[in-house]
Amino acid sequence: MQTVTTATTAAAAAGTQGVRTDDEPVIFRKRIGSIVYEVELHFNPDAKETFNDKILRLMRRDMEAAS
Secondary structure (H helix, E strand, C coil), X not given: CCCCEEEEEHHXXXXXXXCCCCCCCEEEEEXXXXXXXXXXXXXXXXXXXCHHHHHHXXXXXXXXXXX
């Protein structure tokens, strides 16, 4: 089974790799078997917490629920 993981944006697909504006999603592609999964990440510019803060909050909540 071959696994391919790439991170790209609409700008990279258009041939301007490395140039991204805040309104363009980050796109991850992963091949599992013969299926390619594509995930687009969108970020809220008005967010009150960072990505790291959000992940830590979710992890803490899961740990509290498990105990």
